Amino acid sequence: MAQEDVFKKLVSHCKEYGFVFPSSDIYDGLGAVYDYGQMGVELKNNIKKYWWDSMVLLHENIVGIDSAIFMHPTIWKASGHVDAFNDPLIDNKDSKKRYRADVLVEDQLAKYDEKIDKEVKKAAKRFGDAFDEEQFRATNPRVLANQEKRDALHERFAKALNDNDLTELRQIIVDEEIVCPISGTRNWTEVRQFNLMFSTEMGSTAESAMKVYLRPETAQGIFVNYMNVQKSGRMKIPFGIAQIGKAFRNEIVARQFIFRMREFEQMEMQFFVRPGSELEWFEMWKAQRLKWHENLGLGHENYRFHDHDKLAHYANAATDIEYLMPFGFKEVEGIHSRTDFDLSQHEKFSGKSIKYFDPELNKSYVPYVVETSIGLDRMFLSIMAGSFCEEELENGSRVVLKLPAALAPVKLAVLPLVKKDGLPEKAREIIDDLKFHFNCQYDEKDSIGKRYRRQDAIGTPYCITVDHDSLKDNCVTLRNRDTMEQERVAIADLNNIIADRVSITSLLKKLQ
Known part of the structure; x- marks a missing residue:
């Protein structure tokens, strides 16, 4: 099945089973804005907890804050967002649709990658175990041409980005014969820059109103609180500040479901270090963050680093961790060495010293910063995409979300075999004991097979079936979602058995 069809099924599944809904759905929705349903919010909260605990619990020198969405407008002047937070946009004159010029070129690069991969897969199928992929890539004429x-x-694209050459960017689109996905034509306008920040006014009267912005990133809230945290927490360099929060960008090209939205959530950690040591810490955090992702068990081969073709004006190193989505490898996390740009700018614009006195060196300096930043919504999408499976069974088929057990919205379902003979009452007893420890569901409607399928579809790792023997031996049948294997266990042991398999702690221990 084509990956595009798989993605459509995933989007439909998210709505049908309460993971993600179009925002304002009864009013036909609002472009690139989504709501998380009853299952989605649980999964989202579990992702947050996995990230937060991996930062704050596992590192003695990392603490968290929660800064405000509204901030003094000069902050965004200091950070460069007012003058330089832009996307290069291009319009198709026939469809009247607007696109990001850089994304059009990136999609073209991805098409060359797809052509190469297609040739490799065909050859691998043809030659079987004797296939030497490295030799094939180095010698096949079609692969080499692409x-x-x-x-x-x-090379041409990277140069255009680094030179901020909008004319050349358009010429690349023309020369590559890139067409509008809607009209199929190449009738393009010039490329121009568009600022992404949402603005509003704050004040009790129109005359006294001050123009403020919805924050386009959460990092600046950390930077302007850096001294408050350092002094109140008596923090010593190196140390980090973590934050989870909403950010807002007026994306013109918002697409691919929740991958690119106008209102989104970030999980960011800014790590403050001595000048000159930042690139060592950059490499350390690259390794740490990739390990965090791979720890979820979605496949080592589905992740890769992608170094930036164009560094932001404040960075001296930057890379993305990309995940293989149904629409290709896409960024889920960025790791950036931001130098001392942000803190120096805020010191300059505020007129207040924010230098750190290092007692070991006996001198003051503005710290350098290494940033790790995850788009929570993109992380959510990568986990859903990596977990969505359609399986053919001997007695039919099933759709199953093989979510990492520690992140699953519902950890276990308790199912009485029939709705009589005291089985529902016994099932309720079990729920009443376990609900303090896990998110549980009770279900007695339809056959046991249909109930299993419903739990598979929302990613519940374990189902507990209460049968007539349970009333005699105080044991139940524990079913594993992924293998569908069943084991008989004592009711008294359920808490320990399940906790060991589904807790966030079990994930965190693998990071040590």
């Missing part, structure tokens, strides 16, 4: 085109495009 690789040459890709490399040439990539």
Whole structure:
């Protein structure tokens, strides 16, 4: 099945089973804005807890804050967002649709990658175990031709971005014969810059109103509180500040479900270090963050690093951790060495010293910063995409979300075999004991097979079936979602058995 069809099924599944709804759905929705349903909010909260605990619990020198969405407008002047937070946009004159010029070129690069991968897969199928992929990539004429085109495009594209050459960016689109997905034509306007910040006014009267912005990132809330945290917590360099919060960007090209939205959530940690040591810490955090992602068990081969073609004006190193979504490898987390740009700018614009006195060096300096930043919504999408499966069974088929057990919205379902003979009452006893420890569901409607399928579809790792023997031996049948294997266990042991398999702690221990 084509990946595009798989993605459509995933989007439909998210709505049908209460993970993600279009915002304002009864009013036909609002572009690129989504609501998380009853299952989605549980999964989202579990992702947050996994990230937060991995930062704050596992590192003695990392603490958390929660800064306000509204901030003094000069902050955004100091950070460069007022003058330089732009996307290069291009319009198609026939469809009247607007696109990000850089994304159009990135999609073209991805097409060359797809052509190469297609040739490799065909050859692997043809030659079987004797296939040497490295040799094939180095010698096959079609692979080499596409690789040459890709490399040439990539070099030209990177130069245009670094030179901020909008004319050249448009020319690349023309030369590559990139068409509008809607009209199918190449009738393009010039490329121009568009600022992404939402603005509003704050004040009791129109005359006294001050223009403020909805924050386009959460990082600045950490930077302006850096001294407050350092002094009140008596923090010593190196140390980090973590934050989870909403951010807002007026994305013109909002697409691919929750991958690119106008209102989104970030999980960011800013790590403050001595000048000159930042690149060592950058490499350390690269390794740490990739390990965190791979720890979820979604497949080592589905992750890769992608170094930036164009560094932000404040950075001296930057890379993305990309995950293989149904629409290709896409960024889920960025790791950036931001130098001392942010803190120096806020010191300059505020007129207040925010230097750190290092007692070991006996001198003061503005710390350098290494940032790790995850788009929580993108992380959510990567986990859903990596967990969505359609399986053919001997007695039919099933759709199952093989979510990491520690992140699953519902940890276990308790199912009486029939709705009589005291089985529902016994099932309720079990729920009443376990609900203090896990998010549980009770279900007695339909056959046991249909109930299993419902729990598979929302990713419940374990189902407990209460049968007539349970009333005699105080044991139940424990069913595993992924293998569908069943084991007989004592009711008294359920808490310990399940806790060991579904707790966030079980994930965190693997990071040590």
